[in-house]
Amino acid sequence: MDPGEVEAALDLLATRPLVVLTGAGLSTDSGIPDYRGPGAPVRAPMTYQEFIATPEAQRRYWARSHVGWQRMGHAEPNDGHRALAAVDPLLLITQNVDGLHEAAGSQRLIALHGRVADVICLSCRATSSRAALAGLLDELNPGWIDRHGSALTKPDGDVELDETADFVVPTCECGGPLKPDVVFFGENVPADRVARCYAAVEALGTGGALLVAGSSLTVMSGLRFVKRAAAGGTPVVIVNRGATRGDALATYKLEVGTSEFLTELAALVA
Secondary structure, eight states: OOHHHHHHHHHHHHTSOEEEEEOGGGGGGGTOOOSSSTTOOOOOOOBHHHHHHOHHHHHHHHHHHHHHHHHHTTOOOOHHHHHHHHHOOSEEEEOOOSOHHHHHTOOSEEETTEEEEEEEETTTOOEEEHHHHHHHHHHHSTTHHHHTTTSOBOTTSOBOOOOOTTOOOOOOTTSOOEEEEEOOBTSOOOHHHHHHHHHHHHHHGGGSEEEEESOOOOSHHHHHHHHHHHHTTOOEEEEOSSOOTTGGGOSEEEOSOHHHHHHHHHHHHO
8 A cells, every 4th residue: 555645645534524434344443343354254144125024034133133232232442433533524424333433422423224222113113222122132042142152243243143943032012023223235224314414425515525434335325425425526535455336436545444544534633
């Protein structure tokens, strides 16, 4: 990586209004694996259609997710999260569901795909706390965490686990099925969230900049904002180890660590 490009990108970002888009690569330093980083295995997360199809699929999801929650739910923000809280961009759009930006103190934030710490009923749409559900799952499935504590963690906050048939999953008080309040693959991001993100990106114009940190931009969920920024003449800086679908639109594409780069940026704008 050319140090001159890194310095030029930092200089550009430090002097302009910013919108920042983050992905799973930002949370790897907190111990949460990403989807498509260098060396990452091929992953096939459960889709929304699979989840709603059968009670068995929902049981399989919650059995795995209950183990993974013990890890993601206790993950701590890393230097990249803290640096972005200090930079305080006009808007921080995160594709991550881990809640680590909020824990680091970021205020002007849209969790594009929701937060794994929240639960929603698919029937009555009531929301509740994941922590409260975890306590109930412990009561209904004593010893489950101990028996499966060595299972490999996956990016969505669940684990690799095949034997799930005896896991007991509660329903909502109304009798409806419970789902983490996150956007699954195959599910649409709420339109109001998308509209707010588009508005922030469009407001940057040629005088602002869009920074992408830790995202391969493989899915349109995040790539559309890069496309919109580039179409409006807004400079785009992408910081990600590995190729992204937005590389051709980037003013600078940097193959450096997000935590280190963002820490340098925070020092410049302090």
